[in-house]
Amino acid sequence: MASPHDDLEPAGYAELLTDLKARVRATQFHAARAANTEVLRLYWSIGHDILERQRTAGWGSKVVDRLASDLQREFPDQRGWSRRNLLYMRTFALTWPDAGFVQQPVAQLPWGHVTVLLSRLKTTDDRDWYAERSAVEGWSRGMLEYHIKLDLRRALGAAPTDFAGALDAADSELAQAMVKDPYVFEHLGLVRTRAEREVEQALMDRLQDTMLELGRGMAFVGRQVRLTVPDDESDAVDEFFVDLLFFHVEQLRYVVVELKVGKFEPAHLGQLGTYVAIVDDQYRRHEIHAPTVGILLCTGRSGAVVRYSLASTNAPVAVADLQGLPDEARGALPSVAELQAVVADELEQRS
Structure with a gap:
């Protein structure tokens, strides 16, 4: 029993x-x-x-x-x-x-x-x-x-930055290896309008693809993150909004990403530098955290203007092209059916 x-x-x-x-x-x-x-x-x-x-x-x-x-x-x-x-x-x-x-x-x-x-x-x-x-x-x-x-190998570390002057030598090399130029987001090719909010929305709609392109180790913190700075002479508070905020889990640093549709302007780096300084002061709460860096993604830039602008800022920032994948490049990528066939072939070979 x-x-x-x-x-x-x-x-x-x-x-x-x-x-x-x-x-x-x-x-x-x-x-x-x-x-x-x-x-x-x-x-x-x-x-x-x-x-x-x-x-x-x-x-x-x-x-x-x-x-x-x-x-x-x-x-x-x-x-x-x-x-x-x-x-x-x-x-x-x-x-x-x-x-x-x-x-x-x-x-x-x-x-x-x-x-x-x-x-x-x-x-x-x-x-x-x-x-x-x-x-x-x-x-x-x-x-x-x-x-x-x-051409990922050539793109990595290619973005113009001022990391060498704004960070210590070892940290500068780490930060430089984190950025690339250009950033090519396949899903931006589907965006009809070129307003910054439309681009931002497209990046958020396919957040996983966006993070893959930004690079390994990025964790999403928020979109339109509100930053506040009290006015020392009054009770007023100044507000700023960061387009995209990430945290690099391997380098232990916050990464501020700003989007600009159109030609690069030196004022863009001033704005980004301000955001980097505020995030670094308000979010970097532990000694193990590396300094906050900023990445400005824009759809048009002049190399000479970027170099002069980077030379005049103290914040650790990078500037890179923001692109959607061209039609000819998208056509060269394997289709879903082709990828499924590849997987089936490899499974069959291993069985």
């Missing part, structure tokens, strides 16, 4: 179940990563062998066609044996000629990501840089293509 206590959860059961779930998921993750590394080892070895025989035995390109046909016949249930894929394997081995590539970030990426690096980029240095960013930030294949199309 069953005990009335059989259905009761024994002491410690919930903790054990939670631990087992975590261990199973961790094992699944490590198994998937190990399987992915073995696939890359295989593809690298095939590419390496093709290269060696072309160098030493004078094999021509038609041999690759024959290999593709024979491998497809031998392994009809497996994908990946097309002529194009074999040529990717050859380029893979040519780009990373040492089998020790498994210790590099590229070894952490699925093969679909690797083919993007090989087809979209020309130098090993660029391929290594985007491989590392993709591995660290967990980019999808579509996101990797997006960042390559927008």
